[in-house]
Structures are given as C-alpha cells and as structure tokens.
Amino acid sequence: MKQTTSHGSSLDFRRPEGFTLIELLVVIAIIGILASLIVGLSGVATSKARLSQTKALLHNISTAIDSYQADLGSFPPDAQFRNGVVNAATNQLYYELTGSVYNNQGSYRSLSGSELIRRETINGFFGVDGFQNVARQETEVKGYLDVKGSQAGTISLNPEVRVLTAPIPWPIKPLQGNYQNVLGQNIPMENLRPIKSADPSVSRVNPWQYRSSGLNRFNQQSYDLWADIVIGTKVYRVNNWGGAPKVYEALPPN
Numbered sequence: 001m002k003q004t005t006s007h008g009s010s011l012d013f014r015r016p017e018g019f020t021l022i023e024l025l026v027v028i029a030i031i032g033i034l035a036s037l038i039v040g041l042s043g044v045a046t047s048k049a050r051l052s053q054t055k056a057l058l059h060n061i062s063t064a065i066d067s068y069q070a071d072l073g074s075f076p077p078d079a080q081f082r083n084g085v086v087n088a089a090t091n092q093l094y095y096e097l098t099g100s101v102y103n104n105q106g107s108y109r110s111l112s113g114s115e116l117i118r119r120e121t122i123n124g125f126f127g128v129d130g131f132q133n134v135a136r137q138e139t140e141v142k143g144y145l146d147v148k149g150s151q152a153g154t155i156s157l158n159p160e161v162r163v164l165t166a167p168i169p170w171p172i173k174p175l176q177g178n179y180q181n182v183l184g185q186n187i188p189m190e191n192l193r194p195i196k197s198a199d200p201s202v203s204r205v206n207p208w209q210y211r212s213s214g215l216n217r218f219n220q221q222s223y224d225l226w227a228d229i230v231i232g233t234k235v236y237r238v239n240n241w242g243g244a245p246k247v248y249e250a251l252p253p254n
Contacts, residue, residue, distance in 0.1 A: 047231045047232075050167070050168055050229060050231060051229065051231075051236060051238065051245060053167045053168075054166055054167055054168065054227060054229055054238045055238055057151070057166065057167060058208075058225065058226075058227070058238055058239075058240060060145070061093070061097070061145065061164065061208060061225060062225060062240055064097045064144040064145040065093075065097070065144075065223065065225070067144050068096065068097060068133065068144050071142065072132060072133065074132070075212045075222065075223050076091075076092065076093055076096040076097065076132065076133075076210075076212065077092065077096075077126075077128055077132065077212065077213070078091050078210055078211050078212045078213055078223075079091045079092065079125070079126045079127050079128075080127050080128075080213050080214070081127035082127065084214075086211055086213060086214055086216075087127075088194075088209040088210055088211045088224075089163075089194035089195060089207050089209050090125055090126065090155060090161075090163060090195075090207070091126065091163065091207070091208075091209070091210040092122070092126045092128065092131060093163070093164050093208060093210055094110070094112070094114075094147065094152055094162045094163050094164045095108065095110050095114075095117070095131050095133075095162075096131055096132060096133050097133070097143070097144045097145040097147075097164070098110050098111050098112040098143050098144075098145060098147055099111045099133050099134070099135075099141035099142055099143045099144070100131050100133065100134045100141065101134065101135065101136065101137070101138050101141060102130070102134050102135070102136055103116075103136075106118055106119045107119075108122070108130070108131055108134060110162075111138065111141060111143050112143075112147050112152070114152075114160060114162050115159070115160040117159065117160070117161065118159065121156075121159045121161060125155075125156070125161050145164075147164065150165075150167065151164060151165060151167075152164060152165055153165040153169075153205035153206070153207065154201075154202070154205070155195055155197075155202055155205055155207070156202075163205065163207040163208070164207060164208045165205060165206050165207055165208065166206045166207070166208060166227035166228075166229060166238075168206060168229045168230065168231075169204040169205065169206050170193055170194075170195075170203065170204050170205070170206050170230060171204070171230055172200050172203075172204060174190045174193075175188075175189035175190045175192070175193070175230070175233075175235070175250070176189065176233075176250060177189050177233070177250025177251060177253070178250065178251050179192075179248045179249060179250060179251065180251060186251065189235065189248065189250050192228055192235050192248060194206065194207055194209060194228065195207065206227060206228070206229075207227070208225060208226070208227050209224075209225070209226050209227065209228075210223065210224070210225050211223060211224045212224075218239075218241035218242075219240065219241050223240075224239070224240065224241060225239065225240045226238060226239035226240065226241075228248075229245075233249065233250055234247055234248065234249045234250075235247070235248040235249075236248075
C-alpha cells in the first residue's frame with residue numbers, strides 16, 4: 001500500500017520478503033561461534049570445579065593424617081610388602097583414619113560400617129598384619145575422617161576391601177597414546193591407571209595414593225598423598241608436595 005505525501009512523493013509500507021541467503025549464512029556463523037565459545041567456557045569451568053573438589057578433599061585427608069600422627073605418634077603405615085615394594089594405590093588409609101574394632105576371631109570392623117576384614121586379607125592387600133588405630137571397644141577408637149559413600153571404593157568384593165577414593169572415577173575406556181617421563185621414555189597413558197582389573201567396576205576405582213616410607217617420595221619428613229584425575233585427554237596429579245597439579249598429556253601421534 002502506498003501513501004502520497006504533501007510533496008507528491010509516495011511511501012512504500014510493504015514488508016520485506018525475508019533474509020537474503022548471505023544474511024542467513026552470517027547469522028548461522030555467528031550462532032556457531034557463540035555456541036563453541038559457550039561449550040569451551042563450560043568445559044573449562046567443569047575442569048576447574050573437578051580439580052577444586054579434589055584439592056579440597058586432599059586438604060581434608062591431610063588434616064586427618066596429621067591429627068592421627070599427633071595422637072598415635074606416627075603416620076599411618078603404607079602398603080609395604082616384605083620384598084620392600086610399596087603399593088601406593090592399595091593402602092589402608094580408609095581403615096586407619098576411620099578407626100576399627102578388633103574381635104577375638106582375628107577380624108577388624110571399621111567404624112565407618114564396612115564389612116569385617118580378617119588378618120590374612122589385611123596382610124594380602126596391605127602387607128601388614130593389622131591396623132594401628134584399633135581397640136576392642138568402639139568407645140576407645142577415634143575416627144579422624146568422616147567418609148561419605150562417594151569417598152570410598154571397593155577393590156575386592158569377596159572379601160570386601162575398601163580404599164579412600166578421589167571424587168572423579170577413572171574412565172572405563174583405556175586412555176590412548178603415550179606420555180614422556182622424566183627420562184625421556186614414552187610410557188602408555190593407560191599405565192597411569194592405579195587399579196588394573198578385568199572387572200570394570202574395580203578398574204574405575206580411583207584411590208588416593210599414599211606413601212609414608214622409603215626414600216622414593218617427595219616429602220621425606222612426612223608422607224606423599226596424591227590422586228590422578230582424568231579430564232579429557234589429560235591426567236592431572238593433585239598432590240601434597242607441589243603447588244599446581246602435575247599434568248600428563250598424550251604425545252601427538254607420529
């Protein structure tokens with residue numbers, strides 16, 4: 001519809017028929033860029049949140065270990081076997097920090113509510129004959145760490161054996177590629193998986209790794225405590241001897 005002005009010219013009020021192809025392509029491109037930015041930022045935020053959560057738990061466990069040492073006069077033992085090998089991934093921190101009651105049948109019951117664990121099982125998994133933070137009466141045992149369900153994992157079902165776990169489990173699929181160690185050797189990323197088992201539920205367990213004996217540790221006057229967190233294609237080692245986590249990243253393919 002046209003309308004004539006006082007000067008005799010006419011104005012066309014008809015609506016445009018729509019966007020041109022170029023305009024549509026520009027809009028689609030802008031939407032794509034914004035979407036990629038949002039996804040990237042959300043991924044960064046998620047990674048930071050996971051690392052912050054792990055660092056907070058590291059602090060809680062370290063505080064519990066220090067309180068344990070102040071009361072009992074020594075740090076919790078690590079899983080050191082008779083051949084001198086220390087298995088940092090399978091350690092008895094769960095039982096030592098929650099406290100256990102010993103019965104006359106040679107079994108221990110954690111105050112956290114786990115199943116009875118016998119001496120032979122303790123020796124087989126941890127290389128020791130019993131626990132230090134133990135008594136015959138529950139009222140005589142002190143718990144140093146309040147363990148929630150998600151903070152403990154089972155590395156054996158029959159008999160049941162538990163370990164303290166990091167908040168992020170390991171992925172089911174094997175990690176791809178190699179990383180380079182300090183000697184310049186190429187090591188499979190999958191070798192970083194702390195628990196190797198044919199049972200997927202067990203291989204996903206991500207224990208807090210612990211070492212309080214031997215010379216092969218960073219904190220010679222105390223203990224090493226760490227957990228490896230898989231985020232994307234990288235593994236972040238959150239630890240108590242360095243400020244920032246150590247990062248393991250797969251080498252680019254040849």
